[in-house]
Amino acid sequence: MKTAVRLPILFLSLAILIASAVTSNQGQLISLYAIPYDALRSLIRMTAAYIASVLFSFAYAYAMYANRYAERILHPILDILQSVPILGFFPFAILIFVRAVNGNEIGWEFASIFLIFTSMTWNMTFGIFDSFASIPEDLKQTSKLYGLTGWRRFRDLYFPSTIPKLVYNSMMSWAAGWYFLVPAEYIASVVKGGTMLPGMGSMLYISAQRGDISLMASTFAFLILIVVIMDVTVWRPLNLWSEKYKYEYTPGASGTQQINQFPMRRYFQWIPVRSGSGKAISGAVRRGAEKFNTAGHKITAFYGNTRRIWKYIFVAAGIIAAGGAIAVAFEAASSIYSLLIVSGGVYATVLPLALGLSLARLVIAYFISLGISLPLAIASARRGSGRLIMPIAEIVASVPATAVFPIIVFSLIGITHGLNIPAILLITTGMVWYLFFNLAAGIRTIPSEIIEAARNYGLRGRLYAKRVLLPAIFPSLVTGSITAFGGGWNALIVSEYVQSITPGTRPYSVLGIGELIDRAAYASPPNTPLLILSLFVMIIAVIVINRLFWKKLQILAEGKYRIEGVS
Amino acid sequence: MELLRVKNLSKKLVVKGTPFMILDNISFEVKERDFVCIVGPSGSGKSSLLRMIARLDMPTGGAVEFSEDLGKDVVVSMIFQSFALFPWLTVTENVAIGLEAMNVVREERQRIVKRYIDIVGLNGFEDAYPKELSGGMKQRVGIARSLAVDPDLLCMDEPFSALDVLTAQGLRDEVLMLWQQSDLPPSAVLMVTHNLEEAVYMADRIIVMTPRPGKVSCEMTVDIPRPRDRKSPEFLDFVDQVFSKIV
Incomplete structure (x- = not known):
């Protein structure tokens, strides 16, 4: 597709969406005519959550990067937050947003945005932090030498360094956001006193509940349309543009490596007032930033130096966080204690069993994902038809499988007589893409001279796989596996407890830690002690597995299997 | 005796719909015991040419023909x-990789690998990983690996340009010394470089290429007796001659 028409298509689609949302929304919230309106609401929610995620990620990543004491605390916290599934934030969402506005609808809106935010933000924070941490020392020294400070340092050094990972993780985050849109929107109407938030997630949930397959299919089709338009008009151009910001010092084998420069000018060419309004906006931003900068300098001067300010901020933040943590822990401990007393110790046996079952499902789903993604990733590096795999995969990965879970389960349950096998398939949808994209990236970054050497010395078939391919992709296999399991733990809550599309019947479920979390969150009123207890068990399991297993593989990957620019 | 003949070789690439001539009608020969250097500025397609001779890439026109006496293999x-060493394999495993692909039996493999590790002076580093070696030592592994498969033709793509000046000069002399031992492979060497002095120092013959599209501008025989003195007037004069062919 021509570059110049991408942006007009985006704006045209938005205009059509807004126009049809305004004209067709006649108060009937669950009907075909409400789809554009619901889509617009969901899109606004997603965008708000995304903007919040970017801001949060930059602030958090910078705090981690700028101060190594802060990193020691903030890094493990982020690890934990990343392993908490979206429903785990539910009680806090209600606590913070709903109670604060006394049950007003706007509170539920914010709670829902917050939940989407929690499914978008952690990977982005890690990506930005990695980018900061891997800025070459000479670049930092150069920018110091040329007096880049404050805003300029951010604009010319820190921000550009994050662009490749920011763009990549933004795509991942939007996909994750769509994936968890159903629980994030629907949750508001589960709780007593809650309200139905119009949106595609709610629409999918309610149409499934009513067994209205055609409404469900239409909503899903509309969702796919949005995903495709965004991919073509936003992500693909951004992805190409981000290529420019990768610093690679590897000498190309024969100088034939080409950077695909994204024609930014052509992308924006149709905006006629660009130069004028663009300048005005960038001027305003710069003036604002400079004001901010001078203010910052004044504060800095007042307190002596930046280092000391950071120390004050972190000590203050630490005290507040510790106080909050103690309060939460106390609250949690007392409620869990009362839960255990009431249930007479039932959960002492149920929880470990649930955890074991979930883990078994995860492991099976992991191997299915690996079996799918490894051959696919290898094929995607091939010339010819292999080139088609990547763009197709990008779109398919962004289409949230969760939207059609009830239909998948409905059509499988007659054959499998239980949710166990369908649940494993559903979990796979939450794991497979993380593995695929990491492996595909790993294969593409094998230096061409390594591949040429392998061919020159006649390595083929099994010997090539054993000596070259598998060792070369080992680091990306480890990273991919870690993120896939992260996705898998999160996917448990939508896979072990799936609503039925036969009206009036109860949801399908299998015993598992995700199911326990669902039951607790969807109970009316929510069973907070059980929710906290199951979350606690799950988080401990994630941390233990990370420490005992993945950490070791990661060290191996970064040591022995790392490919340097010149080896 | 003739070992290799490049006949009217061309390479055309299509970049974003526009055809690009990388190599245009290249012809030359390499004889047994020849040390041939291909020189030329960047963009003259030297490395692409080398890769087509090493059968890592296919020409779009013409052919690379090896002497029939060599048979099929x-x-x-x-x-x-x-260097292109496999970072996860030790020095020994890296040197052995080609033999492993040829299905050479284990004992034989170990014997050959040990011999070449000795020849390039890497004893004591058999179990080291490439990351633990200096640049010069890494390229020694590369040399041992390339000789271990008993090649008929050894291709070198700017083998010394990633090394510092002193290491590079030392390694050049060593390669020449190995080359002059008649009991060691290969039958001929084909080296790509943009360092004219290096070419005059090492080669029997120099093939000069010009860029866009890559063409052979001329062939020169280096008749300076070995060992060559890089400070001698005739050496410097020869470098000037090659230089004038490129500009």
Whole structure:
């Protein structure tokens, strides 16, 4: 597709969406005519959550990067937050947003945005932090030498360094956001006193509940349309543009490596007032930033130096966080204690069993994902038809499988007589893409001279796989596996407890830690002690597995299997 | 005796719909015991040419023909600018990799690998990983790996340009010394470089290429007796001659 028409298509689609949302929304919230309106609401929610995620990620990543004491605390916290599934934030969402506005609808809106935010933000924070941490020392020294400070340092050094990972993780985050849109929107109407938030997630949930397959299919089709338009008009151009910001010092084998420069000018060419309004906006931003900068300098001067300010901020933040943590822990401990007393110790046996079952499902789903993604990733590096795999995969990965879970389960349950096998398939949808994209990236970054050497010395078939391919992709296999399991733990809550599309019947479920979390969150009123207890068990399991297993593989990957620019 | 003949070789690439001539009608020969250097500025397609001779890439026109006496199993090995060692394999495993692909039995393999590790002076580093070696030592592994497969033709793609000046000069002399031992492979060497002095120092013949599209501008025989003195007037004069062919 021509570059110049991408942006007009985006704006045209938005205009059509807004126009049809305004004209067709006649108060009937669950009907075909409400789809554009619901889509617009969901899109606004997603965008708000995304903007919040970017801001949060930059602030958090910078705090981690700028101060190594802060990193020691903030890094493990982020690890934990990343392993908490979206429903785990539910009680806090209600606590913070709903109670604060006394049950007003706007509170539920914010709670829902917050939940989407929690499914978008952690990977982005890690990506930005990695980018900061891997800025070459000479670049930092150069920018110091040329007096880049404050805003300029951010604009010319820190921000550009994050662009490749920011763009990549933004795509991942939007996909994750769509994936968890159903629980994030629907949750508001589960709780007593809650309200139905119009949106595609709610629409999918309610149409499934009513067994209205055609409404469900239409909503899903509309969702796919949005995903495709965004991919073509936003992500693909951004992805190409981000290529420019990768610093690679590897000498190309024969100088034939080409950077695909994204024609930014052509992308924006149709905006006629660009130069004028663009300048005005960038001027305003710069003036604002400079004001901010001078203010910052004044504060800095007042307190002596930046280092000391950071120390004050972190000590203050630490005290507040510790106080909050103690309060939460106390609250949690007392409620869990009362839960255990009431249930007479039932959960002492149920929880470990649930955890074991979930883990078994995860492991099976992991191997299915690996079996799918490894051959696919290898094929995607091939010339010819292999080139088609990547763009197709990008779109398919962004289409949230969760939207059609009830239909998948409905059509499988007659054959499998239980949710166990369908649940494993559903979990796979939450794991497979993380593995695929990491492996595909790993294969593409094998230096061409390594591949040429392998061919020159006649390595083929099994010997090539054993000596070259598998060792070369080992680091990306480890990273991919870690993120896939992260996705898998999160996917448990939508896979072990799936609503039925036969009206009036109860949801399908299998015993598992995700199911326990669902039951607790969807109970009316929510069973907070059980929710906290199951979350606690799950988080401990994630941390233990990370420490005992993945950490070791990661060290191996970064040591022995790392490919340097010149080896 | 003739070992290799490049006949009217061309390479055309299509970049974003526009055809690009990388190599245009290249012809030359390499004889047994020849040390040939291909020189030329960047963009003259030297490395692409080398890769087509090493059968890592296919020409779009013309052919690379090896002497029929060599039979079907011509062995062409390659030394890379960036060394291209497998970082997860030890020195021994890296040197053995080509033999492993040829299904040489284990004992024989170990014997050959040990011999070449000795020849390039890497004893004591058999179990080291490439990351633990200096640049010069890494390229020694590359040299041992390329000789271990008993090549008929050894291709070198700017083998010394990633090394510092002193290390590079030391390694050049060593390669020449190995080359002059008649009991060691290969039958001929084909080296790509943009360093004219290096070419005059090492080669029997120099093939000068000009860029866009890559063409052979001329062939020169270096008749300076070995060992060559890089400070001698005739040496410097020869470098000037090659230089004038490129500009």
